[in-house]
Ligand code: IPM
């Protein structure tokens with residue numbers, strides 16, 4: 223049966239980078255005889271302008287039917303003052319929640335040739351290869367009660383950070399198993415020195431570690447982990463964290479690699495259906511100039527092939543093509559010297575040539 227791929231380009235550079243991914247998708251479908259059906263729909267601010275909602279009903283319906291979703295990016299300042307319901311980011315959070323995409327995998331790795339693009343010294347960053355496993359459908363992002371109270375003096379606003387043990391166990395399981403497939407080290411990050419929910423998190427993860435004797439478990443407080451990521455990132459293999467701490471740490475980790483424009487991500491449910499998106503946002507400041515880096519989106523396509531579409535071999539061909547492109551000296555603007563660089567619209571063709579030549 224054909225596998226269903228839903229493509230949601232979204233806003234800003236989301237549209238440009240997904241168009242690169244679509245070119246590659248069309249190429250591999252043809253070359254490797256893949257049985258995929260694809261559908262492209264508007265989401266985010268673009269959908270709000272056309273249909274009055276950042277996540278129209280048919281997006282949600284098609285998303286639930288899809289095996290994999292390729293999501294570009296959403297948001298731009300002109301929509302910042304809309305009510306939460308109408309904001310582009312609501313599309314992202316609704317998809318995560320409605321599809322139960324609780325496991326967010328955010329790899330941060332350094333391409334050797336790009337080590338001088340990192341803000342850190344080369345000797346600190348050499349060989350960087352971290353996987354952040356972020357809980358994505360719970361914690362303070364979704365906890366109830368939440369709200370703003372405007373008839374008190376002083377007025378106030380509040381959110382709730384809450385995790386039940388099942389939510390902690392299922393994300394920790396993904397993290398332990400990921401560590402088993404990598405270097406066997408897992409660092410769990412929370413604020414157990416302050417928060418009850420973190421202390422609870424730590425106790426569950428510690429208890430689970432008995433089932434994974436081959437994984438070396440450590441714990442770090444979130445503020446310290448942020449510092450350690452910058453001081454000595456190579457101490458980390460897999461990091462597991464709640465929604466909020468994972469959000470913050472994954473931006474730090476991504477930027478260590480020199481460009482957030484290079485890093486893909488996967489958000490998975492328990493049956494490995496998933497949504498795949500670049501770590502970067504919609505970057506409205508550089509949209510429509512043909513200078514965005516589509517490699518994170520192309521890498522996200524590769525993750526989709528690997529985790530949700532059962533095409534690991536094709537995924538590894540794309541990964542190799544990305545590596546070779548960098549080795550051959552091609553750079554997009556964000557990682558170039560500002561003079562010679564590939565335009566967004568030129569990257570897909572170069573990747574395709576590299577796949578042809580592998
Ligand atoms: C991310 C983003 C989102 C988040 C925003 C856009 C809602 O920062 O995917 O990391 O906070 O999860």
Ligand code: MG
Pocket residue numbers: 469470473
């Ligand atoms: Mg973020």
